[in-house]
Amino acid sequence: MAQVLEFKLPDLGEGLTEAEIVRWLVEVGDVVSVDQPVVEVETAKAMVEVPCPYGGVVTARFGEEGTELPVGSPLLTVAVGGDTQTSDGADEGSGNVLVGYGTGAPPARRRRVRTSPVAPARPAGNSPSNGGSPAAGPQAVGASGPLGASGAPGTFGAPGTERGPGTRTAASGRAAVPGTAPETVSGRMDARALTDARATGPVAVISPLVRRIARENGLDLRELTGSGHDGLILRADVELALRSAGAAPGQPETLTGLRAPEAPAAATPATPAAAGTRVPLRGIRGAVADKLSRSRHEIPDATCWVDADATELLAARAAMNAAGGPKISLLALLARICTAALARHPELNSTVDMEAREIVRLGHVHLGFAAQTERGLVVPVVRDAHTRDAQSLSAEFARLTEAARTGTLTPGDLTGGTFTLNNYGVFGVDGSTPIINHPEAAMLGVGRIVPKPWVHQGELAVRQVVQLSLTFDHRVCDGGTAGGFLRYVADCVEQPAVLLRSL
Structure with missing residues (x-):
């Protein structure tokens, strides 16, 4: 007897409760293997491919491209059995739905099987005669002979972190998400000619x-x-x-x-206030709005700033790059200065636990940096930045920046930061008073570097000047600590040799 298993949108972790379907990677009637990506979804943090933990035939899909689904909603159903095994023979779930990771098994080549549709099994409450909508749930489809997902899939995290598979549920009579009608095998059979007529591929x-x-x-x-x-x-x-x-x-x-x-046709004449365009606060824009609102509501922040002569820092970078090898970015040098300053002032690499009324000083520096993308502002995180040299930091900044540009950052790349470096100088501005990236305790802002009149060695000269600003949580330290941190950063910018003391 065929077994039809339902795969739900996995728990995406980090407080994410919904995702938007960007692109289906499989169609009804396709044969999928264990951990093969079946749909590409966009969350408030990243765009990822979701692997299915079962091997078999896709019998139904829930939601069209562009539909937003809550976590736990059905994504698709898979018919599992001997006659529909994939080429590798996998007919059981992996039990390891780590979005964007899977178990590492190579996906099998897609192929189609032609099944014989049978009468759908519907609960009495969903039948048309009882007032149920025909599109309220997927139709159960069988095949001659015997034909995977998890109710509590794993969350985002380090590879190897798992949660056990949940209860397997037959798809018959399962209600779809309101407003989304599933595409079933029988419906796929009727529309096969239309699908074949469309251009292949996304x-x-x-x-x-x-x-x-x-x-x-x-x-x-x-x-x-x-x-x-x-x-x-x-x-x-x-x-x-x-x-x-x-x-x-x-x-x-x-x-x-x-x-x-x-x-609407019956609407009253538009007023100036009603004539504007409404933009939903969702996805990355919504996540940013929630986090910044929480930061402003919870954190009593303060900002201090200082102008620094960056001429020597630029000269040091030019000398490093002239020596050969991978290029060192200015952002990497500033990050190296930050980690050295945090070692001297660990109060700023902390978070506040108000329930326990404790300041938690962190033993590692996961350095976030603000990056503007077409999808909005994101803050990728460089793990263990305090253990990296300038070359390693440059490489990691380049990797994360490219991933942000292409929309391939994973939730792991966007979470867990302990301190943020914000280079708003790329927008051509000198200064800013940024909002702290909750639940962190501080953020260093770097303005543009421009030639300005400056007193250098007792004489007026044109030097490359940058404004540095530090926004900090006044609960973790007072102005003396914040000022000491910022002054040390400025000293290193003006005289990079100061860093030699901490190397």
């Missing part, structure tokens, strides 16, 4: 934001020719297509040139 876009803009404006991405590398569709391509189509009469255009949603 549309390559630079970010989920581009896909969302096209979807909200009714634009078919398959009709566009991307201007990016290998035909990658950029945001500019979508906006150009929408401008070429023109806004509908009576619809104001937003700042990006996109049409605003139509007002």
